[in-house]
Amino acid sequence: MIKKFKNIETKFVNKDRKKIYFNSGAGTLVLKDTLEKFNFELENNLYSSSDGGNIDLRENIGETRNLIRDIFNVKRHDIIFQSNTTSSINLVAYNLNKILKKGDEIILTDTEHLSNFSPWIKFAKEYKIKVNIIETDKGLINIKNLKSKISKKTKLISFNHLSNTFSLENNISEIINLCKDLNIYSFVDAAQSFSKVEIDFSKIDPDFLVISAQKAFGIDSFGVLLARKEIINNFEPLIIGGKMNKGLDKMNNLIYANSPYKFEAGSKSVSNISSFSKSLEFISELDLEKVKLYLIELSNYCKDKLSNISNIDIINNNVDSIGTVLIRDKNYSSQDLYYYLEQNNIFTTQGFICSNNNNPNINNEKFLRISFHIYNSKEQIDKLYSVLNNGGNYLDENI
Protein backbone atom coordinates (compact mmCIF):
# COMPACT_ATOMS: atom_id res chain seq x y z
CA MET A 1 0.00 0.00 0.00
CA ILE A 2 1.30 3.45 -0.92
CA LYS A 3 1.21 5.93 1.95
CA LYS A 4 -0.69 9.15 1.43
CA PHE A 5 1.48 12.23 0.86
CA LYS A 6 1.50 13.74 4.35
CA ASN A 7 -0.56 16.93 4.72
CA ILE A 8 -0.11 17.59 1.03
CA GLU A 9 -3.65 18.91 0.65
CA THR A 10 -2.72 21.95 2.76
CA LYS A 11 -0.33 23.08 0.02
CA PHE A 12 -3.18 23.63 -2.45
CA VAL A 13 -5.79 26.30 -2.89
CA ASN A 14 -9.09 24.79 -1.80
CA LYS A 15 -10.62 27.19 0.66
CA ASP A 16 -13.64 25.11 1.46
CA ARG A 17 -12.16 21.87 2.73
CA LYS A 18 -15.62 20.29 2.75
CA LYS A 19 -15.49 20.23 -1.03
CA ILE A 20 -14.13 17.02 -2.48
CA TYR A 21 -12.34 17.75 -5.70
CA PHE A 22 -12.40 14.75 -8.05
CA ASN A 23 -11.84 16.64 -11.29
CA SER A 24 -8.06 16.83 -11.67
CA GLY A 25 -8.31 15.36 -15.17
CA ALA A 26 -9.78 18.72 -16.20
CA GLY A 27 -7.49 20.85 -14.07
CA THR A 28 -5.51 20.25 -10.91
CA LEU A 29 -5.87 22.37 -7.81
CA VAL A 30 -3.45 25.31 -7.87
CA LEU A 31 -0.46 25.22 -5.58
CA LYS A 32 -0.67 27.94 -2.88
CA ASP A 33 2.91 29.07 -3.60
CA THR A 34 2.00 29.50 -7.26
CA LEU A 35 -1.02 31.64 -6.46
CA GLU A 36 1.04 33.69 -4.04
CA LYS A 37 3.65 34.37 -6.71
CA PHE A 38 0.91 35.15 -9.24
CA ASN A 39 -0.55 37.78 -6.88
CA PHE A 40 2.89 39.18 -6.17
CA GLU A 41 3.58 39.54 -9.89
CA LEU A 42 0.25 41.29 -10.42
CA GLU A 43 0.92 43.71 -7.62
CA ASN A 44 4.57 44.41 -8.30
CA ASN A 45 5.36 43.87 -11.93
CA LEU A 46 2.82 45.96 -13.74
CA TYR A 47 2.94 45.69 -17.52
CA SER A 48 6.39 46.19 -18.86
CA SER A 49 6.43 49.28 -21.03
CA SER A 50 10.04 48.86 -21.97
CA ASP A 51 10.80 47.86 -25.52
CA GLY A 52 13.75 45.98 -26.95
CA GLY A 53 16.26 43.74 -25.22
CA ASN A 54 15.61 40.31 -23.85
CA ILE A 55 11.88 39.54 -23.64
CA ASP A 56 12.28 36.90 -20.91
CA LEU A 57 14.12 39.39 -18.73
CA ARG A 58 11.72 42.22 -19.48
CA GLU A 59 8.65 40.13 -18.73
CA ASN A 60 10.18 38.21 -15.83
CA ILE A 61 9.38 34.84 -17.39
CA GLY A 62 12.96 33.61 -17.85
CA GLU A 63 12.95 31.59 -14.63
CA THR A 64 10.07 29.47 -15.92
CA ARG A 65 11.80 28.86 -19.24
CA ASN A 66 15.02 27.92 -17.42
CA LEU A 67 13.22 25.57 -15.04
CA ILE A 68 11.57 23.79 -17.95
CA ARG A 69 14.97 23.51 -19.61
CA ASP A 70 16.42 21.98 -16.42
CA ILE A 71 13.52 19.70 -15.51
CA PHE A 72 13.26 18.23 -19.00
CA ASN A 73 17.01 18.45 -19.58
CA VAL A 74 16.24 20.13 -22.90
CA LYS A 75 19.19 20.53 -25.24
CA ARG A 76 18.07 20.35 -28.83
CA HIS A 77 14.53 21.71 -28.47
CA ASP A 78 13.02 25.16 -28.25
CA ILE A 79 10.74 25.93 -25.31
CA ILE A 80 7.77 27.73 -26.78
CA PHE A 81 5.17 29.40 -24.58
CA GLN A 82 1.60 29.02 -25.78
CA SER A 83 -1.79 29.57 -24.18
CA ASN A 84 -2.52 25.84 -23.75
CA THR A 85 -1.89 22.40 -25.20
CA THR A 86 -4.47 23.03 -27.91
CA SER A 87 -2.63 26.06 -29.29
CA SER A 88 0.67 24.13 -29.28
CA ILE A 89 -0.87 21.31 -31.30
CA ASN A 90 -2.46 23.79 -33.70
CA LEU A 91 0.90 25.42 -34.32
CA VAL A 92 2.50 22.12 -35.34
CA ALA A 93 -0.52 20.83 -37.28
CA TYR A 94 -0.70 24.14 -39.18
CA ASN A 95 2.88 23.51 -40.29
CA LEU A 96 2.33 19.91 -41.40
CA ASN A 97 2.89 21.04 -44.97
CA LYS A 98 6.39 22.18 -44.03
CA ILE A 99 7.48 18.67 -43.07
CA LEU A 100 5.08 16.40 -44.99
CA LYS A 101 3.91 16.34 -48.56
CA LYS A 102 0.67 15.53 -50.32
CA GLY A 103 -0.09 11.79 -50.05
CA ASP A 104 1.92 11.28 -46.85
CA GLU A 105 0.19 9.78 -43.82
CA ILE A 106 -0.07 10.51 -40.14
CA ILE A 107 -1.25 8.20 -37.37
CA LEU A 108 -3.46 9.17 -34.42
CA THR A 109 -5.12 6.89 -31.88
CA ASP A 110 -8.78 6.41 -31.03
CA THR A 111 -8.13 7.62 -27.48
CA GLU A 112 -6.84 11.13 -28.17
CA HIS A 113 -8.37 14.22 -26.61
CA LEU A 114 -10.13 16.31 -29.27
CA SER A 115 -7.28 18.77 -28.89
CA ASN A 116 -4.84 16.14 -30.19
CA PHE A 117 -7.24 15.08 -32.89
CA SER A 118 -9.20 17.90 -34.52
CA PRO A 119 -6.24 20.14 -35.52
CA TRP A 120 -4.51 17.22 -37.28
CA ILE A 121 -7.75 16.28 -39.05
CA LYS A 122 -8.35 19.84 -40.26
CA PHE A 123 -4.87 20.65 -41.52
CA ALA A 124 -4.15 17.16 -42.89
CA LYS A 125 -7.28 17.48 -45.01
CA GLU A 126 -6.23 20.90 -46.21
CA TYR A 127 -2.78 19.62 -47.22
CA LYS A 128 -4.12 16.33 -48.66
CA ILE A 129 -2.37 14.22 -46.05
CA LYS A 130 -4.06 10.98 -45.00
CA VAL A 131 -4.97 10.38 -41.35
CA ASN A 132 -5.00 6.83 -39.98
CA ILE A 133 -6.75 6.38 -36.65
CA ILE A 134 -5.58 3.23 -34.91
CA GLU A 135 -7.51 1.25 -32.34
CA THR A 136 -6.07 0.98 -28.86
CA ASP A 137 -6.47 -1.84 -26.35
CA LYS A 138 -8.96 -0.10 -24.06
CA GLY A 139 -7.00 3.12 -24.28
CA LEU A 140 -3.50 1.66 -24.42
CA ILE A 141 -1.44 1.69 -27.62
CA ASN A 142 -0.62 -1.83 -28.73
CA ILE A 143 2.82 -1.60 -30.35
CA LYS A 144 2.28 -4.64 -32.53
CA ASN A 145 -0.92 -3.16 -33.87
CA LEU A 146 0.76 0.23 -34.34
CA LYS A 147 3.61 -1.38 -36.31
CA SER A 148 1.13 -3.13 -38.56
CA LYS A 149 -0.51 0.22 -39.42
CA ILE A 150 2.72 1.98 -40.33
CA SER A 151 3.41 2.23 -44.04
CA LYS A 152 6.21 3.79 -46.07
CA LYS A 153 4.02 6.88 -46.29
CA THR A 154 3.66 7.29 -42.51
CA LYS A 155 5.54 10.43 -41.55
CA LEU A 156 4.16 11.51 -38.16
CA ILE A 157 2.56 9.80 -35.16
CA SER A 158 0.81 11.86 -32.48
CA PHE A 159 -0.22 10.11 -29.27
CA ASN A 160 -0.93 10.72 -25.62
CA HIS A 161 1.26 9.68 -22.74
CA LEU A 162 -1.87 9.37 -20.54
CA SER A 163 -5.30 9.94 -22.01
CA ASN A 164 -8.01 12.13 -20.50
CA THR A 165 -10.33 9.11 -20.40
CA PHE A 166 -8.52 5.86 -19.57
CA SER A 167 -5.37 7.41 -18.13
CA LEU A 168 -3.19 4.42 -18.96
CA GLU A 169 0.53 4.90 -19.45
CA ASN A 170 1.56 4.48 -23.06
CA ASN A 171 5.09 3.25 -23.61
CA ILE A 172 6.22 6.50 -25.19
CA SER A 173 9.86 5.51 -25.22
CA GLU A 174 9.17 2.42 -27.35
CA ILE A 175 6.93 4.38 -29.71
CA ILE A 176 9.46 7.19 -30.13
CA ASN A 177 12.26 4.69 -30.80
CA LEU A 178 10.10 3.07 -33.42
CA CYS A 179 9.52 6.49 -34.99
CA LYS A 180 13.26 7.18 -35.00
CA ASP A 181 14.04 3.86 -36.69
CA LEU A 182 11.50 4.59 -39.41
CA ASN A 183 12.15 8.32 -39.88
CA ILE A 184 8.76 9.30 -38.54
CA TYR A 185 8.12 12.48 -36.53
CA SER A 186 6.92 11.82 -32.98
CA PHE A 187 4.51 14.11 -31.13
CA VAL A 188 3.72 13.40 -27.47
CA ASP A 189 0.66 14.86 -25.75
CA ALA A 190 1.82 14.93 -22.13
CA ALA A 191 -0.97 17.24 -20.90
CA GLN A 192 -2.30 14.62 -18.49
CA SER A 193 0.95 12.97 -17.53
CA PHE A 194 3.38 15.74 -16.67
CA SER A 195 2.42 15.98 -12.96
CA LYS A 196 1.69 12.26 -12.56
CA VAL A 197 4.35 10.24 -14.34
CA GLU A 198 8.10 10.59 -14.77
CA ILE A 199 9.13 11.92 -18.20
CA ASP A 200 12.80 11.42 -18.97
CA PHE A 201 12.71 13.85 -21.85
CA SER A 202 16.35 13.80 -22.92
CA LYS A 203 16.26 10.00 -22.95
CA ILE A 204 13.04 9.61 -24.93
CA ASP A 205 13.93 12.59 -27.13
CA PRO A 206 10.65 13.07 -29.05
CA ASP A 207 10.39 15.65 -31.81
CA PHE A 208 7.55 17.41 -30.01
CA LEU A 209 6.03 17.27 -26.54
CA VAL A 210 3.29 19.43 -25.02
CA ILE A 211 2.13 20.23 -21.49
CA SER A 212 -0.48 22.51 -19.87
CA ALA A 213 -0.03 24.45 -16.61
CA GLN A 214 -3.65 23.89 -15.65
CA LYS A 215 -3.01 20.17 -15.26
CA ALA A 216 0.25 20.65 -13.40
CA PHE A 217 -0.74 22.67 -10.29
CA GLY A 218 -0.53 25.95 -12.23
CA ILE A 219 -3.06 28.51 -13.40
CA ASP A 220 -5.09 28.04 -16.56
CA SER A 221 -4.33 29.42 -20.05
CA PHE A 222 -0.67 28.57 -20.26
CA GLY A 223 0.97 25.69 -22.08
CA VAL A 224 4.42 24.76 -23.32
CA LEU A 225 5.52 23.23 -26.59
CA LEU A 226 8.91 21.55 -26.74
CA ALA A 227 9.93 21.33 -30.37
CA ARG A 228 13.13 20.11 -31.98
CA LYS A 229 15.03 23.19 -33.14
CA GLU A 230 15.89 22.15 -36.66
CA ILE A 231 12.24 21.29 -37.37
CA ILE A 232 10.57 24.30 -35.80
CA ASN A 233 13.02 26.75 -37.37
CA ASN A 234 11.26 26.37 -40.70
CA PHE A 235 7.77 26.67 -39.25
CA GLU A 236 5.49 29.61 -39.97
CA PRO A 237 3.93 31.33 -36.97
CA LEU A 238 0.18 30.84 -36.71
CA ILE A 239 -0.34 34.20 -35.03
CA ILE A 240 1.26 37.37 -36.32
CA GLY A 241 1.69 40.54 -34.27
CA GLY A 242 3.96 42.34 -31.85
CA LYS A 243 7.01 40.90 -30.12
CA MET A 244 7.50 38.30 -32.85
CA ASN A 245 8.94 40.36 -35.68
CA LYS A 246 11.74 42.81 -36.24
CA GLY A 247 10.07 44.92 -38.89
CA LEU A 248 10.12 44.73 -42.69
CA ASP A 249 12.76 43.92 -45.25
CA LYS A 250 13.16 45.86 -48.52
CA MET A 251 10.40 43.80 -50.15
CA ASN A 252 7.98 44.54 -47.31
CA ASN A 253 8.26 41.05 -45.89
CA LEU A 254 8.11 40.66 -42.14
CA ILE A 255 11.41 39.74 -40.56
CA TYR A 256 10.55 37.27 -37.86
CA ALA A 257 12.31 37.04 -34.53
CA ASN A 258 13.99 33.72 -33.83
CA SER A 259 12.11 30.85 -32.24
CA PRO A 260 10.68 30.73 -29.59
CA TYR A 261 9.69 34.42 -29.83
CA LYS A 262 8.56 34.06 -33.43
CA PHE A 263 5.74 31.86 -32.09
CA GLU A 264 4.85 33.99 -29.07
CA ALA A 265 3.10 36.99 -30.63
CA GLY A 266 1.23 39.53 -28.51
CA SER A 267 0.95 40.08 -24.79
CA LYS A 268 1.54 37.00 -22.72
CA SER A 269 -0.08 35.95 -19.51
CA VAL A 270 3.12 37.02 -17.77
CA SER A 271 2.00 36.72 -14.13
CA ASN A 272 0.74 33.25 -14.91
CA ILE A 273 3.89 32.16 -16.73
CA SER A 274 6.14 33.60 -14.07
CA SER A 275 4.22 31.99 -11.21
CA PHE A 276 4.28 28.57 -12.88
CA SER A 277 7.92 28.38 -11.77
CA LYS A 278 6.59 27.48 -8.29
CA SER A 279 4.54 24.56 -9.66
CA LEU A 280 7.57 23.41 -11.63
CA GLU A 281 9.78 23.48 -8.53
CA PHE A 282 7.14 21.50 -6.65
CA ILE A 283 6.85 18.86 -9.39
CA SER A 284 10.61 18.53 -9.67
CA GLU A 285 10.76 17.65 -5.97
CA LEU A 286 7.94 15.08 -6.13
CA ASP A 287 8.66 11.37 -6.27
CA LEU A 288 6.64 10.83 -9.45
CA GLU A 289 6.94 7.05 -9.30
CA LYS A 290 5.22 7.19 -5.93
CA VAL A 291 2.62 9.64 -7.30
CA LYS A 292 1.82 7.23 -10.12
CA LEU A 293 1.44 4.25 -7.79
CA TYR A 294 -0.66 6.26 -5.36
CA LEU A 295 -3.03 7.33 -8.16
CA ILE A 296 -3.36 3.75 -9.40
CA GLU A 297 -4.13 2.66 -5.87
CA LEU A 298 -6.81 5.34 -5.43
CA SER A 299 -8.41 4.39 -8.77
CA ASN A 300 -8.49 0.69 -7.93
CA TYR A 301 -9.81 1.39 -4.44
CA CYS A 302 -12.57 3.53 -5.95
CA LYS A 303 -13.47 0.87 -8.52
CA ASP A 304 -13.60 -1.83 -5.82
CA LYS A 305 -15.88 0.29 -3.67
CA LEU A 306 -18.24 1.39 -6.43
CA SER A 307 -18.51 -2.13 -7.84
CA ASN A 308 -20.60 -2.89 -4.73
CA ILE A 309 -23.32 -0.55 -5.98
CA SER A 310 -25.50 -2.57 -8.33
CA ASN A 311 -26.69 0.26 -10.57
CA ILE A 312 -23.18 1.59 -11.26
CA ASP A 313 -21.26 0.33 -14.29
CA ILE A 314 -17.52 0.85 -14.21
CA ILE A 315 -16.28 1.49 -17.73
CA ASN A 316 -12.53 1.19 -17.13
CA ASN A 317 -12.47 -1.98 -15.04
CA ASN A 318 -9.49 -4.35 -14.96
CA VAL A 319 -6.92 -1.77 -16.02
CA ASP A 320 -4.46 0.22 -13.90
CA SER A 321 -5.70 3.72 -14.63
CA ILE A 322 -3.51 6.45 -13.22
CA GLY A 323 -6.03 8.45 -11.25
CA THR A 324 -9.22 8.02 -13.28
CA VAL A 325 -12.47 6.10 -12.86
CA LEU A 326 -15.21 6.23 -15.48
CA ILE A 327 -18.73 5.23 -14.51
CA ARG A 328 -22.31 5.13 -15.75
CA ASP A 329 -25.50 4.69 -13.80
CA LYS A 330 -27.94 2.13 -15.19
CA ASN A 331 -30.93 4.30 -14.30
CA TYR A 332 -29.82 7.90 -14.48
CA SER A 333 -27.95 10.08 -16.93
CA SER A 334 -24.38 11.04 -16.15
CA GLN A 335 -25.60 14.64 -15.98
CA ASP A 336 -28.04 13.79 -13.17
CA LEU A 337 -25.30 11.90 -11.38
CA TYR A 338 -22.97 14.86 -11.75
CA TYR A 339 -25.46 17.35 -10.25
CA TYR A 340 -26.39 14.98 -7.45
CA LEU A 341 -22.73 14.65 -6.49
CA GLU A 342 -22.23 18.38 -6.78
CA GLN A 343 -25.11 18.95 -4.35
CA ASN A 344 -23.18 16.71 -1.99
CA ASN A 345 -20.00 18.74 -2.41
CA ILE A 346 -18.28 16.24 -4.67
CA PHE A 347 -16.92 17.69 -7.90
CA THR A 348 -16.43 15.49 -10.95
CA THR A 349 -17.02 15.94 -14.65
CA GLN A 350 -19.45 14.35 -17.09
CA GLY A 351 -20.26 14.08 -20.78
CA PHE A 352 -18.06 12.96 -23.64
CA ILE A 353 -15.15 14.75 -21.93
CA CYS A 354 -13.51 15.73 -25.19
CA SER A 355 -13.02 12.10 -26.18
CA ASN A 356 -13.25 11.83 -29.94
CA ASN A 357 -16.11 9.85 -31.36
CA ASN A 358 -13.72 7.34 -32.92
CA ASN A 359 -13.13 5.91 -29.47
CA PRO A 360 -14.92 2.54 -29.45
CA ASN A 361 -14.25 2.10 -25.75
CA ILE A 362 -16.47 5.04 -24.94
CA ASN A 363 -19.04 3.99 -27.52
CA ASN A 364 -20.16 7.56 -28.04
CA GLU A 365 -22.04 7.54 -24.75
CA LYS A 366 -21.77 10.08 -21.97
CA PHE A 367 -20.18 9.05 -18.70
CA LEU A 368 -19.02 10.44 -15.39
CA ARG A 369 -15.30 10.86 -14.81
CA ILE A 370 -13.90 10.78 -11.29
CA SER A 371 -10.27 11.87 -11.39
CA PHE A 372 -7.73 12.07 -8.60
CA HIS A 373 -4.45 13.66 -7.70
CA ILE A 374 -2.06 13.55 -4.77
CA TYR A 375 -4.31 15.66 -2.51
CA ASN A 376 -7.15 13.10 -2.66
CA SER A 377 -7.63 10.32 -0.14
CA LYS A 378 -9.41 7.01 0.38
CA GLU A 379 -11.63 8.71 3.00
CA GLN A 380 -12.92 11.00 0.25
CA ILE A 381 -13.65 7.96 -1.90
CA ASP A 382 -15.54 6.42 1.04
CA LYS A 383 -17.67 9.57 1.10
CA LEU A 384 -18.33 9.27 -2.64
CA TYR A 385 -19.34 5.65 -2.13
CA SER A 386 -21.76 6.45 0.65
CA VAL A 387 -23.31 9.37 -1.28
CA LEU A 388 -23.82 7.17 -4.35
CA ASN A 389 -24.96 4.20 -2.33
CA ASN A 390 -27.48 6.21 -0.35
CA GLY A 391 -28.70 7.99 -3.45
CA GLY A 392 -31.67 5.68 -3.93
CA ASN A 393 -34.26 7.32 -6.10
CA TYR A 394 -33.14 10.83 -5.27
CA LEU A 395 -33.63 12.02 -8.78
CA ASP A 396 -37.24 11.05 -9.12
CA GLU A 397 -38.04 13.26 -6.17
CA ASN A 398 -36.67 16.28 -7.99
CA ILE A 399 -38.75 15.93 -11.11
Ligand SMILES: Cc1ncc(COP(=O)(O)O)c(C=O)c1O
Ligand atom coordinates in the same frame (compact mmCIF):
# COMPACT_ATOMS: atom_id res chain seq x y z
C1 LIG B 1 -4.73 14.47 -22.97
C2 LIG B 1 -5.11 15.90 -23.20
N1 LIG B 1 -4.64 16.55 -24.27
C3 LIG B 1 -4.95 17.83 -24.52
C4 LIG B 1 -5.78 18.53 -23.69
C5 LIG B 1 -6.11 19.95 -24.01
O1 LIG B 1 -5.41 20.78 -23.13
P1 LIG B 1 -5.69 22.34 -23.10
O2 LIG B 1 -7.07 22.49 -22.57
O3 LIG B 1 -4.64 22.86 -22.16
O4 LIG B 1 -5.55 22.87 -24.43
C6 LIG B 1 -6.31 17.91 -22.57
C7 LIG B 1 -7.24 18.63 -21.68
O5 LIG B 1 -7.96 18.06 -20.91
C8 LIG B 1 -5.97 16.55 -22.30
O6 LIG B 1 -6.45 15.92 -21.24
